Structures are given as structure tokens and as C-alpha cells.
Amino acid sequence: MDRVFEQFFQKQGFKAQTAIQKAVYEPLKEDRSLIGLAPTGSGKTLAFAVPLLEKTVPGGSTQILILSPSQELAVQTTDVFRQWGDVNNIKATSLTGGANMQRQIERLKKHPEVVVGTPGRMLSLIHESRLKLKDIQTIVVDEADELLNGETLDEVCEIVMSAPVDVQLAFFSATQANTAEKLSEIFGVDVEQFDVRQTDDTQGEVIHGLVRVASNKKVTYLRRLAKLKHFQALVFFNHVSTLEHVAAELKHQHISSVKLAGHQVQTERATAMRLFRKGDAKLLLTTEMAARGLDIPDLPAVVNFDLPQDATAYTHRTGRTGRMGNEGMIVNMGDDHDLRDLRKLVPSVTFKPLFLLHGKLTDQREVLTDDEPESSEAKATEAVITKPSVNSNETVTLYPMPKKVVKKRTTKPKPAKPAFVGGKPKKKINHKKHSKKKGMRHRNIERFE
Secondary structure: HHHHHHHHHHHOOOOOOOOOHHHHHHHHHHOEEEEOOOOOOOHHEEEEEEEEEHHOOOOOOOEEEEEEEOOOHHHHHHHHHHHOOOOOOOOEEEEEEOOOOOHHHHHHHHOOOOOOOOHHHHHHHHOOOOOOOOOEEEEEEEOHHOOOOOOHHHHHHHHHHHHHOOOEEEEEEOOOOOOOHHHHHHHEEEEEEEEOOOOOOOOEEEEEEEEEEEEEHHHHHHHHOOOOOOOOEEEEEOOOHHHHHHHHHOOOOOOOOEEOOOOOOHHHHHHHHHHHHOOOOOOEOOOHHHHOOEEEEOOEEEEEEOOOOOHHHHHHOOOOOOOOOOOOEEEEEEHHHHHHHHHHHHHOOOOOOEEEEEEEEEOOOOHHHHHHHHOOHHHHHOOOOOEOOOOOOOOEEEEEEEOOOOOOOOOOOOOOOOOOOOOOOOOOOOOOOHHHHHHHHHHHHHHHH
């Protein structure tokens, strides 16, 4: 690493490069095309940012192009390049859909050396000759398994075709969709593969938990999680309609939450991310769009309100927590059928039952010894109900609800009637009592008069 960048690296609190950063540093500086595979949260952005910035010439035209699958990831990557670009006076800007295009065109007129954006917006500006790629040296495809799929693959290919023939290509992802041979065939360049997923040690301890809960009780359980002290989570949904319904219910119940979905305008999405990052919102309700690359420091948990439909989605969703050595927790919600399918979907993951005990979410169930008296709190509240799993001896939690404290009715003996001296007591006359017969008598008198 360059001496100036190394000093800045240490100033940011980093002690040593991660496995992916070490693996791709020299190849990127030597202009070799490659694919880098590393777990989520292992520092992939810095892995390509530092070596590319070191060889970028300040004051020139656009030399580096970064393609991102979402607006949020593009903005996040831009912030990283701006921060580290200050070391050698490199400017960076973002081009994303949903933002004001005219403002983006004005920023391009200042000739930033690094441009980060989504493929659709970049391609539109290339067609209008606003974004010129004649001096591009490197194109990075971040979250490659997502972008090199379907329509976005055609957009990426067109962007690469608009760049010089000898452009350097770099692909990064946590999961592999295309081999190096396949990428070489698609783009016509020799691509090397650097896979450190088995040797990387940056991920902290992450508990993958199961909570058995009926569909109509999920919102109530989510509300209980939001009321836990120091709890904050990304909550994933498979469908926007479900997200909107849950968001409305949580708002009605005054639960601190924000939503992040593709149909929102950029200002709404940016506001939601800002509130969540600052901790002003306990829950960020989102879809698969937030499963890629977002870095939220010290995020305690990820909640799968709807379980993912494939193993790749599960990997990227759960990668939002437990990053860079921090601990994390995954809360998977569903019925017996859902949880059984999840085990089959990701058999390599060890799942544990989760418990709500004394205001905490944990995988440890309390066991009281004979000498330890049961607390009043434990007596008043049923923390969890467990049921044996179908395929194993493991237990998973049922929906935990407060146990109703039923007060025993005590039959009090009726007081003895007082003895009255001098005969029967006077009967109390209720003057306000309505007499139906009296009313009828008056009406009959008025009728015959």
C-alpha cells in the first residue's frame, strides 16, 4: 500500500488488510481483470477503492467507473471514494436513477475522476453523450451476481462496449453466479478469480435464530422486538404490498420505523436511511433491494419477516449484520412449514431457537436450580413455549405471549343480617323508580277526558 494511503488507513482505525484486500491489491494495480469473492462485510469496497485511487491521476477526465445495483449502495460507495480520494485530490460523483438528472450533468462537467452509479442512469447519460468513457481505465461491477443477470447484464455489456478495448474489468460479490471462464467468454478478456470466502475471518459471531409464529401474529411479535432496549433491525419482506401493510400497522401503534422500497423517490429513501443510521428509527422495513452491500455500522439484528426464496438471498440479507468482527443476530419468522423449508434451503447454517426473556432476545433459555427461587417476573410472564421439531430433537420457539395472571376468586361469607329491635325495619322508598302502571293510568285518564 502507498505510504500516504497506509497512514490514512491506520488513522481510520484499521490494523491490517482483510483477506480480499490483500488478494486483489497487486492485480488491480497491475491492470489485470479479475473477479473477487469474499463474505459480506469483509471490506470489498476498500479492496478495490484503495489500489484504484493510488493509480488515478488527479485533474484528469473520468478514469474509474463503478456499477452498483441500487441507489443506496451507489451513494455509499461514492462516500467511500470521496473520503479516501481526499488523500490524493480525487473527485467522485454518483449517477443514480430517481435523482435530478440535470444536477448530475452539471457535476459531470467538473470532470470527476471517479463516477459511481446504477447501470440504467449511466447508460442514459452515455447515449446523450453526457458521460464520456474515452479515458476510462477501469470498470468495477459491484455485486456482480446481481448485475450480471437478466436485463442488467445487457446494460453492463453495452457500457463495457462503450469503453476502450483495453479497459480493466473487476467483478466483486459475496456469492458466485458466473465463473471466471464464463466472464472471459462474455466480455472477451482474461479474468482471474480470487476467492477468499473460506479463509476470511472478518465475520463476527452471528446467531441464526428461529421463531415459530403464526402469520397474523408477526406484526405483534415485531412490535415486541422494537420495544427491546438497544434493539435495531433491518426487516425484510418478499412483497411491497406486505411491507406497506406492516408499515401502516406499526405507524398506527406508534412504533419507530421507516420503509425503504423501490417505488419511493430518492429523497424519501435517503431520509429513511439517514434516520435509521442515526438510530432515530428502530426498524427499517425493506425488500431485497437493501440486501446488497449496505453497510450499517454495528447493526444488532436482521429480521426475515418473510423468509427468502433462495440461499443467495439469505446470504446477502444476513450479511447486513455481524460485519467486521461485530456480533449479530438473525430472526427468522414463520410457521412449521416455513422453518422446515428454511433448513433445507441453507443446510450449512446452524439454527437455534430464540427466546424473549427479561427484556432481551437470546438463544439461551433460563434454567432455574432447585435452590434458586423463581422470580416474580418469571412467574408473571411466560417467556416462551417450546415444541419439538419435526425432523430433530431441537426445539424452536412458539409465539411468546404474556401469561395472563388469573386472580383466584375467594368466596367471602355473606354477612349476617342485623337483628332489629322493635319490629321490622322501615323499607327505603326509592322515589326515582319509574312506575309503568302509574304512567299508563295517567295516559288512560288523559285519553278519556
